[in-house]
Amino acid sequence: MMRRVLNALPAVALLMLLLGAWEVYVDVGSVDRLVLPAPHEVGAALWNNAGVLASNLRPTAEEVVLGIMLALASGFALAVAIHLSPVLRRAVYPLAVGSQAVPIAVIAALLIFWWGFGILPKLAVITLICFFPVLVTTVDGLAAVDPEQLKLLRTLDASRWQAFRFAELPAALPAAISGARIALTVAVIGAYIAESQTATTGAYAGLGHEIDADLTALQTPRAYAAAVVLFVFAIACFYTLALAERRLAPWAHRSRGEVR
Amino acid sequence: MNLWGNAREGSNVQIQLEPARPPIEDVSTAAVSVAGVSRAYRERGGMRVQALADISLHAATHELLAVVGPSGCGKTTLLELICRLQAPDAGSIECAPAALMPQHDLLLPWLSAVDNAALALRIARVPRTRARARAMELFAELGLKGFEQAGTHQLSGGMRQRVAFVRTLLSGKELLCLDEPFGALDAITRAEMHAWLVDALRREPRTVVLVTHDVEEAIVLADRVAVLSPRPGRVVGELEVGLERPRSRTDPQVVALRERALMALGRESGR
Numbered sequence: 001m002m003r004r005v006l007n008a009l010p011a012v013a014l015l016m017l018l019l020g021a022w023e024v025y026v027d028v029g030s031v032d033r034l035v036l037p038a039p040h041e042v043g044a045a046l047w048n049n050a051g052v053l054a055s056n057l058r059p060t061a062e063e064v065v066l067g068i069m070l071a072l073a074s075g076f077a078l079a080v081a082i083h084l085s086p087v088l089r090r091a092v093y094p095l096a097v098g099s100q101a102v103p104i105a106v107i108a109a110l111l112i113f114w115w116g117f118g119i120l121p122k123l124a125v126i127t128l129i130c131f132f133p134v135l136v137t138t139v140d141g142l143a144a145v146d147p148e149q150l151k152l153l154r155t156l157d158a159s160r161w162q163a164f165r166f167a168e169l170p171a172a173l174p175a176a177i178s179g180a181r182i183a184l185t186v187a188v189i190g191a192y193i194a195e196s197q198t199a200t201t202g203a204y205a206g207l208g209h210e211i212d213a214d215l216t217a218l219q220t221p222r223a224y225a226a227a228v229v230l231f232v233f234a235i236a237c238f239y240t241l242a243l244a245e246r247r248l249a250p251w252a253h254r255s256r257g258e259v260r
Numbered sequence: 261m262n263l264w265g266n267a268r269e270g271s272n273v274q275i276q277l278e279p280a281r282p283p284i285e286d287v288s289t290a291a292v293s294v295a296g297v298s299r300a301y302r303e304r305g306g307m308r309v310q311a312l313a314d315i316s317l318h319a320a321t322h323e324l325l326a327v328v329g330p331s332g333c334g335k336t337t338l339l340e341l342i343c344r345l346q347a348p349d350a351g352s353i354e355c356a357p358a359a360l361m362p363q364h365d366l367l368l369p370w371l372s373a374v375d376n377a378a379l380a381l382r383i384a385r386v387p388r389t390r391a392r393a394r395a396m397e398l399f400a401e402l403g404l405k406g407f408e409q410a411g412t413h414q415l416s417g418g419m420r421q422r423v424a425f426v427r428t429l430l431s432g433k434e435l436l437c438l439d440e441p442f443g444a445l446d447a448i449t450r451a452e453m454h455a456w457l458v459d460a461l462r463r464e465p466r467t468v469v470l471v472t473h474d475v476e477e478a479i480v481l482a483d484r485v486a487v488l489s490p491r492p493g494r495v496v497g498e499l500e501v502g503l504e505r506p507r508s509r510t511d512p513q514v515v516a517l518r519e520r521a522l523m524a525l526g527r528e529s530g531r
Contacts, residue, residue: 146364146366148362148363148364148366149366149368150263151263151340151343151345151360151362152360152362152366153379153383154263154264154345155343155345155358155359155360155431155437156359156379156380156383156427156431157357157380157383157384157431158383159264159383160264162383163263163264166368166379166382166383167368170368170370249370251369251370251411251412251413254369254411254413
């Protein structure tokens with residue numbers, strides 16, 4: 001426990017330093033407080049709007065968590081397909097790269113047309129943004145399996161499927177989760193984009209929607225407070241995934257040096 | 261590389277692309293007969309490399325044939341031909357299905373030692389508990405007791421090679437192809453492993469083709485030693501060892517045979 005606290009110390013110290021600099025900049029600078037509120041104002045907004053922000057975190061968190069899971073599943077499945085079929089690789093990979101360049105606004109109306117105002121179009125946006133890092137890391141993870149390993153399995157009469165199951169699948173698993181960790185940071189931005197681009201109904205429409213509404217209403221401190229919630233949420237998700245990776249693929253974290 | 265492209269599922273087929281020479285002697289259960297085999301491959305730059313040229317070898321059932329040669333003389337290619345991972349350009353290979361023990365142990369880090377050893381059984385769809393039980397029997401017999409549940413990262417280099425060898429044994433194949441299995445070990449561990457292998461093969465007799473660049477290792481372990489030339493690999497000498505096991509490296513007869521093998525090697529590489 002004590003060690004955990006000590007481990008977190010550098011991050012906390014750096015955060016304090018940055019917050020201090022921000023406070024000083026706002027207090028002595030000429031920047032309009034409607035453009036940049038001081039940290040203490042953001043803190044106050046956070047405190048005063050805790051209920052609203054928590055209610056708005058719920059839909060956003062759902063979108064991000066489900067979106068990442070969908071991205072992990074679809075990215076992994078596509079990577080396996082690409083790995084096993086050179087034809088699919090040539091067919092799909094360029095399109096997958098291109099899909100990352102499509103501005104969401106272009107297809108937002110289409111997504112609403114297909115799936116309405118609920119969570120589905122938002123999940124589609126987040127999955128679209130997040131499957132790509134998973135795809136790339138998983139394809140690389142699958143390709144990194146030693147060809148000698150596959151030859152060995154072949155002489156042990158493994159079928160193609162068994163070679164995949166015994167050697168390639170476990171090798172690709174930590175790679176896929178690493179991809180998801182990269183994707184996670186963009187997933188939060190993805191949730192914001194999804195909420196601002198696709199229309200929403202209901203009282204609490206998510207933190208992204210809240211930010212948009214607050215900025216329009218010149219409620220800048222509350223917009224910043226919502227951003228802080230996203231910031232903390234992203235960190236929490238990142239370390240949850242790191243923990244999951246350690247649990248699911250402990251071999252990937254052992255030192256490579258062998259005891260001789 | 262397409263290992264599964266035209267899969268010949270481990271059957272006892274023989275690869276024959278040219279009219280075969282008559283087999284040298286018995287091609288019974290577990291003998292190996294390599295007759296006039298050549299193999300070339302294209303390197304990345306498009307250069308054609310002749311790995312093996314008109315090579316002929318024979319190992320009788322439960323014999324240990326060592327193949328010695330300088331680095332890059334096509335020894336690994338030879339084993340891959342015997343294991344049917346490649347097909348020869350010319351010549352014929354007649355042998356039972358072979359299991360390969362590669363240069364690096366290639367243990368799977370996500371499996372325990374005993375599960376790595378039992379891999380071939382799991383591939384043959386033997387239920388997990390029965391597969392483990394059979395691997396554990398061999399662990400006990402071959403001095404690996406107590407390491408069944410160890411992770412691969414907890415094993416020493418010698419231990420890893422032993423587990424890899426048990427994995428090869430449990431493939432159920434009568435013919436084992438060992439590709440420089442002890443090359444990465446220090447001298448002391450290697451000597452231990454030699455004694456261990458002799459003992460293991462006494463308990464579990466198999467036909468073995470052992471590839472090595474270590475002449476001494478070949479003489480200490482093998483019934484017969486084939487000396488290969490630098491690339492393209494050809495057989496430039498064959499020695500019958502015929503000494504009692506276990507053999508000592510300092511035994512005058514071993515030393516004499518080693519000198520003969522080195523001479524055959526040296527003549528070829530022009531030293």
